Amino acid sequence: MTYRIAVARGDGVGPEVVESAVQILNRISEVFEIEFEFKDVLVGGAAYDVTGNPLPEDTLNTIKGCDSVLFGAVGGDKWDDLPHELRPEAAILGLRKALKAYSNLRPGILYPQLKEASPLKNHIVENGFDICVVRELTGGIYFGRKRTWEDENGERAEDVEEYSREEIERIARKAFHTAMKRRKKVTSVDKANVLHTSRLWRKVVEEIHLEYPQVELNHMYIDNACMQAVRNPSQFDVILTSNIFGDILSDEISMLTGSIGLLPSASMGDGTEGIYEPIHGSAPDLAGLDRVNPIGTILSASMMLEHSLGLPEAARSIEDAVKKVFEEKYHTEDVFMEGGKTVGTKEITRLIAQNIEKGAN
Structure with a gap:
């Protein structure tokens, strides 16, 4: 072939x-x-x-x-x-x-x-780490409604974050499927304490998790996830997250490896x-x-x-x-x-x- x-x-x-x-x-x-x-x-x-x-x-x-x-x-x-x-x-x-x-x-x-x-201390990365970020790529705030306008208070701008159930279901299945080939652990990263899209995200991810009972699932807010990646990156196996959070978090993790030139x-x-x-x-x-x-x-x-x-x-x-x-x-x-x-x-x-x-x- x-x-x-x-x-x-x-x-x-x-x-x-x-x-x-x-x-x-x-x-x-x-x-x-x-x-x-x-x-x-x-x-x-x-x-x-x-x-x-x-x-x-x-x-x-x-x-x-x-x-x-x-x-x-x-x-x-x-x-x-x-x-x-x-x-x-x-x-x-x-x-x-x-x-x-x-x-x-x-x-x-x-x-x-x-x-x-x-850049992390040796005792944190003594045995290295292996993380896979599964990022939703075609939805969220990057693809939502955008506009710039003026009112009596001057210039304003708006970028709308939007996710459908279908979009979350398919990326969640991709993450769980990936975890099944690895160490069977998924950390879903969101901001469910503030964002409606994150609340829907968490609800749908938990539903899809029922299809993969062998996989351990936990949730983490994006700000905590960024801190935990620096504090103890080896705790992560598969990270499931949205477009904008995945953009930020995956770049942070890339620098923890020593060079952005190493990452595929x-x-x-x-x-x-x-x-x-x-x-x-x-x-x-x-x-x-x-x-x-x-x-x-x-x-x-x-x-x-x-x-x-x-x-x-x-x-x-x-x-x-x-x-x-x-x-x-x-x-x-x-x-x-x-x-x-x-x-x-x-x-x-x-x-x-x-x-x-x-x-x-």
Whole structure:
């Protein structure tokens, strides 16, 4: 079987980190005898420069014929003055909408070898941690009614938070299903002491929990969750939360791992298609310098193998190869490692590729 992958390199460091992930997938192809067909598509500022659209119709048509999307990063100062709908960032929002990708899975893993890179004290992260944030992606305040107006008191603005039962049910099931593959614990994060949407959220989550009696469920207010992530991150397994709270909390957790460049993400709907991308931005100041950390994108490719292509053994082999490189004390400049060896984008990619083995566990 040949797996078709749309490759959306984007802007800034996007092309570099995606190229690293493609090299790793080519190594997977060799080791596991799997065929990949890569389809390059234009997105973001690069697409706007050529077509006047950050998400051209040709790109969407190609993606709809593929099994998954490997996405780099979009944006940069060059396009900051464009109208909102033509900015490079509109590409990722449009892509999520086209693929009905309502859930974002964002692992936050601190490898024990990198505990010195975390801003937390050693006794808190002695054994590392492994958290997966399941964030609702297409509803809530980011997609609610918005308006700006003037009255007798001057300018006013409004952003409306809204969730339907259906939206909460489907993201809750995604979180419980994810927890069943992990340590069977879900922490649902809301603000039910203040917000009506959070009260509905909590009610529906508790109802869906009845379908997953093997999973432990607890609730936590967003402000407490942010504090607890710093105080004791290892207490968390799967965190289920809304669009805006997930945006904030997942970025906090990313920094506790030592570098935003290490973290992957998957955006999915009910089907197997997904959008796999690192959580960092386009960082145009690092583009072309062989300095960017490609591991977030490489691990995004690993998530793609598992969640969209159904190749868990191949996915584990990438994760094991990354761990082995850390054990050998190789890292990029954004990661601090006592006594470590700093290497560039291409070299860290080569080292990971050479450590990929079949059945390494």
